[in-house]
Amino acid sequence: MSQPNHGLGPLAAGSRAVVVGGGPGGVATAIALKQGARALGRDVHVVVVEGKQFTGHQQYNQCAGVLSPPIVELIEGDLGVPFPHSLGHVMITGYVLHTARSEIVLDGEAEPSIALRRVEFDAYLLEAARERGIDILSARVTGLEFHTDRVVVYTDTDMLEADVVVGAFGLDEGTGVLFERAVGYKPPPALSSVVTKYHPGESGMAQFGDRIHAFLPTSAQIEFGALTPKSNHITINIAGASVDANLMREFLDMPYVRCTLPRLENAGKYNPNDLHFYKGRFPRGLAGHISGDRFVMVGDAAGLVRAFKGKGITSAVLTGIRAANVILRDGIASGAFDAYRAVNNDIIADLPYGQAMRFLTIYAARTGLIDVAVRAAALDPGLRRALFDAVSAHRPYRDVVREGLTSAGVRAVLASIGSRNTPKVKDRNGSG
């Protein structure tokens, strides 16, 4: 098989790209590559290798499926794919933040997020890629060989040769090892998560409403928990350095979680899929060696996400589009991918702020300082907005930290230390 792009310059006509993983990051890269090359008058061959079947209800994706802005603009504007508004979804209108002693409603003015079923979203995007002339190989990548003139990609059904390989395999540990052996890649540090779902019936869903409930328990092991409304059920997840099924049971038993979950309409309607637990992981920092001659990582595999929470799907799509642009404009050499780091500086520079926010939130939740902040936020719109932005992931953490530390916000925190009850905040001890 001869390859026309043996050099390491921008991907030329007739070149081949193999994308390992058909999640949002992989598919966004593939579509942006194919269409971007076409716009430049180059026809490139793009193959996405995906090991899972997204159709036919065989897969469960742990992801809560909340799509944050600007996902619609990225999918429609950058990729030219109509956003799948027809997939059953909930428009998330805001958040309720629960701490051990208080809760506060956080409704921002920002564009709402959209909650939908992740496997249906992935299936839709993969089909959109196929329609745009991208080959979808249903197989698992099992080995990689990097040569000076090409990359050989082994799968469990076929062998492929490529000028460039894109790693879009999420946090798949086995695939991470393949890249580690081949090119010295190091997977990103990650938080663990346990997920389950609950179908309370139609009136239960109506009672629950369209807000995500976020919990910051005092537990040393659960960093946060969330109840997310979907079209016919509530997705429940917890996260921490090492959470497990026992901690999920502990979370479900916490009185404020029990009070927030609607009661089942009647016992006969119990859905057998309810309260089955699934494990997942979130990256919380940058991976090592995410690019080099003939390879680049996108999305979770790169750790190019927010360090604390939220927006993983949007970041995967965004970094996929950015990787494709760099491959077409700058080339596929290690040095060319410096441009990839540079265009992702908004995410990379925000990681220390997200990490600081994470440690501060853990500390505040465990010491009760978070209750003080929540009470203060009831009086201070700036602090309330900072809390909304932190929970919703709508703005960079750097801006959230700066806004949260305005003198008005800090004054409000100090003022609230002596006062337990303030308007808009419900105190669990009864008033509010």
Ligand SMILES: Cc1cc2nc3c(=O)[nH]c(=O)nc-3n(C[C@H](O)[C@H](O)[C@H](O)COP(=O)(O)OP(=O)(O)OC[C@H]3O[C@@H](n4cnc5c(N)ncnc54)[C@H](O)[C@@H]3O)c2cc1C
């Ligand atoms: C509990 C939980 C809840 C979450 N909720 C949200 C949320 O509400 N909103 C949000 O934006 N993000 C959420 N996330 C994060 C989000 O799921 C990820 O950030 C996002 O999926 C990353 O996309 P990706 O394309 O990089 O990777 P993935 O979506 O993980 O896709 C990787 C793909 O690669 C395939 N693959 C891996 N190895 C191979 C191989 N060797 N051969 C072939 N195929 C392979 C996998 O099958 C998979 O389909 C959540 C994560 C967890 C754990």
